[in-house]
Amino acid sequence: MGFRTSRARARGLGAAKEGTGHWWQQRVTAVAMVPLSILFVVPFARALGSGHEHALALYANPFHALVAVLFLAVGFRHLQLGLQVVIEDYVPHTGWRTGLILANIMFCAVFALAGIFAVAKIALAG
Amino acid sequence: MADVNRGNRPLSPHLQIYKPQWTWVPSILHRITGVGLALGGIIVVWWLTAAAVGGRDYFVLVDGLITSWLGHLVLLGLTLSLAYHLLNGIRHLVWDAGYGFEIETAERTAQGTVIGSVVLTVVLWIVA
Numbered sequence: 001m002g003f004r005t006s007r008a009r010a011r012g013l014g015a016a017k018e019g020t021g022h023w024w025q026q027r028v029t030a031v032a033m034v035p036l037s038i039l040f041v042v043p044f045a046r047a048l049g050s051g052h053e054h055a056l057a058l059y060a061n062p063f064h065a066l067v068a069v070l071f072l073a074v075g076f077r078h079l080q081l082g083l084q085v086v087i088e089d090y091v092p093h094t095g096w097r098t099g100l101i102l103a104n105i106m107f108c109a110v111f112a113l114a115g116i117f118a119v120a121k122i123a124l125a126g
Numbered sequence: 127m128a129d130v131n132r133g134n135r136p137l138s139p140h141l142q143i144y145k146p147q148w149t150w151v152p153s154i155l156h157r158i159t160g161v162g163l164a165l166g167g168i169i170v171v172w173w174l175t176a177a178a179v180g181g182r183d184y185f186v187l188v189d190g191l192i193t194s195w196l197g198h199l200v201l202l203g204l205t206l207s208l209a210y211h212l213l214n215g216i217r218h219l220v221w222d223a224g225y226g227f228e229i230e231t232a233e234r235t236a237q238g239t240v241i242g243s244v245v246l247t248v249v250l251w252i253v254a
Contacts, residue, residue: 027222030215037212044170045254048201049193052185055177069220072171082160115171118178 012044029078032070038112040071056122065123069116076112137221147235152240159207166204205250210243 008075047058083104114121132142169192176188191197217235220226226235 026128028220034212034216041208042254043252045201045250048173048191052189055173055185056190059174059177068174070196076167079160079164083157084162086157086161106216111167111171115174118171118174121178 022084026081028077029074029081032074033078036067036071036074039067044068056125059119059122060125062123066121070120072112072115072119076108076115080108083108136137142230144195148236149229152214152236159211159214162207163204163211164201168209169204171201183231202247205247206243209250210239210248213239213246 043058043064059068080084084101087097087100087104091100141210173188173192176185180188192201217239219228220235226232
């Protein structure tokens with residue numbers, strides 16, 4: 001406190017020392033997910049139960065492969081940000097909270113990368 | 127320093143007796159559907175990895191489980207969750223832009239969101 005101005009204390013900080021970064025990323029990914037979720041889900045749902053050939057042919061298509069990669073990257077980032085807020089709200093114990101936040105980051109990263117790897121492998125199989 | 131009056135103060139109403147209203151129910155539903163969609167993400171990646179690296183037999187098994195009657199029930203719940211979270215998310219973005227905060231407006235957009243998510247779910251199941 002002392003003689004510092006409120007701006008100097010607030011700039012770039014906040015309780016998590018990241019200012020509005022989390023909030024803003026949540027909005028950016030939300031806007032991106034509006035078209036991406038529809039563009040991904042419709043062909044994906046049609047491919048369910050349509051056989052292995054259909055699944056491979058779908059993501060051999062560069063457009064659908066690109067949509068899928070974007071959907072997975074943006075979607076799992078959006079999920080990670082959202083789940084972190086839920087954890088922060090409901091887990092009062094600092095140790096559990098920190099552990100769950102770390103587990104959440106790793107879970108989302110692993111699933112996003114696994115999904116992107118799968119789509120890339122199909123798309124680039126030639 | 128412990129608060130000497132702790133436990134001796136009026137409490138806010140408990141959830142069980144708090145009247146459901148068109149303001150807070152859609153709000154908690156947004157959170158519940160968001161957490162639920164994590165399962166959707168897991169199923170998507172499970173199916174994609176099965177298709178890419180699982181081999182034909184494993185893919186047929188995974189695809190069969192996801193499209194079984196139980197799988198279809200889960201998919202229906204996930205579609206409803208996605209439709210609701212998508213439409214209510216747009217409602218949140220409109221609020222972020224500074225519009226729609228009047229109580230009557232907020233209640234009407236909440237009702238529109240619920241109706242819209244059922245309609246969107248039906249449309250998605252027809253086209254897909």
